[in-house]
Amino acid sequence: MGVAAACSVSAATPVAARAASANVAALQIALAGAGLSPGPVDGISGPQTQTALQRFQARRHLLVDGIAGAQTRRALGRRGRPALGHRPMRLGTRGWDVAALQFLLRVRGYGSGGLDGGFGPGTLAAVQRFQQAAGLTVDGIAGPSTLAALRRLQVTPTPTATASGPVRFLRPVSVAFTDGFGYPGGRRHTGLDYPLPYGAPVAATGVGVVAFAGWNSGGYGNLVVVRHRLGFETWYAHLSSITTSVGASVSGGTVIGHVGSTGHSTGPHLHFEVRQFGTPIDPVPYLLTASAARNVPVAGGAAAPCRPNADARQTQDTDPLVARIDRCP
Structure with missing residues (x-):
């Protein structure tokens, strides 16, 4: 996880937000409603949230301390209350x-x-x-x-959501996934993990517009989010590098980054999610037989030396704390 900003959401004593928090998410939503951009609403007080908060404080002639205390909450109006x-x-x-x-x-x-x-x-x-x-x-x-x-x-x-709707996606890569959606091993997992060699190209799985391309301090590392129609999004996490930018139009097969192990990851792999209106859903019923990477060569073997776990934060959408970089559980 990246260094968390000292961003309190308490009306009393400010404290640093170090894990996913509903109050930090509420702050992110309030800042977005005020016309600023705190990044994805992930409940993590990272650099983007900190920057947006400081800009809001400067705009309202408040003390620019990056802390959402009582004065800042009042300045947010009804978006900042009640607790x-x-x-x-x-x-x-x-x-x-x-x-x-x-x-x-x-x-x-x-x-x-x-x-x-x-x-x-x-x-x-x-x-x-x-x-x-x-x-x-x-x-x-x-x-x-x-x-x-x-x-x-x-x-x-x-x-x-059911798979009876009109939206379908190409498979992100041509290899089989290891950890699936749901509760593998008794812990909540919001996507599919694909073991791939470091640097393998990652392609968009359908037509859409890039909504986010950058660092996510909540454990996803280098992350690309593509927004599709009917409220659908696809997420591509732990990338070693990103080759697209916000606002770019993509289609199935457009390379958007390369496989890595950034964020909370135990080894190179792609963590892939499908979300509808912000809620992670099982990608499998929405995946076509064809792969987005069908025309993208992948050098080396496709199998990782051991099964990777994607994340290590102890929240509802991540893997257990036994997962650590460079060591499989």
Whole structure:
């Protein structure tokens, strides 16, 4: 993980954010709503979030300290309040707490259809799906019991998308994946891991526009995100190098980077995700037989010396802490 910025989201004593946090995600959503760009909403206070926060503080003539304290939260208006847990959230409520709720739902596998701080029909449906899966009263109100369950329980997501839609993707590479989507080994994994030699080319899996191309401090390392139609995105993580840029148009087979082991990775491989409206979904039903790399030569063998784990942060979308760079568990 990259060096975390000292970015507090508490209205009281500021503390550094060192792991994925719903409050940091709420800050990222608030900054995006203010017209700034904190990077992907990942709940990690990295350099992009820090820069966006400091720009906001400078714009509002606040102390530019990179800390989202009480004054900064007030300056964010309704996007900066109230704190998560200060009120039950229901259809029609808006604010910082709703944005944090949406992030918690997303990392549990219950996407709300957007991360915007507004409790609309999508968030209502996501809350109800989670409540049902967690054995709670299904009332669509995110009160203390629902928040407590979101913070502690791992429940199997109710599918929110099926493979019957019109969107399909080429397979990212021509080799078989090792770790799959879901709970391999009892831990949450949000994509597919493909073992490949260091430097092997990585190609986009379909027509789209590059939405992010750079460093992700939350464990993905060098990351490219391609935005497709109907709310779909594909994510390509742990790259050794990136050969595209934000705003670039791509199609199936366009080389966007090369395989690496950046971020929290135990060896060279591609971590590939498909997301719809920000929620990771199983890529397999959406993959065609053909490979995006069918015309891209890959030198050397395709197999890694041992099965890699993609990430090492102890959050809901990563691998266990036993994974370390250059050592397989």
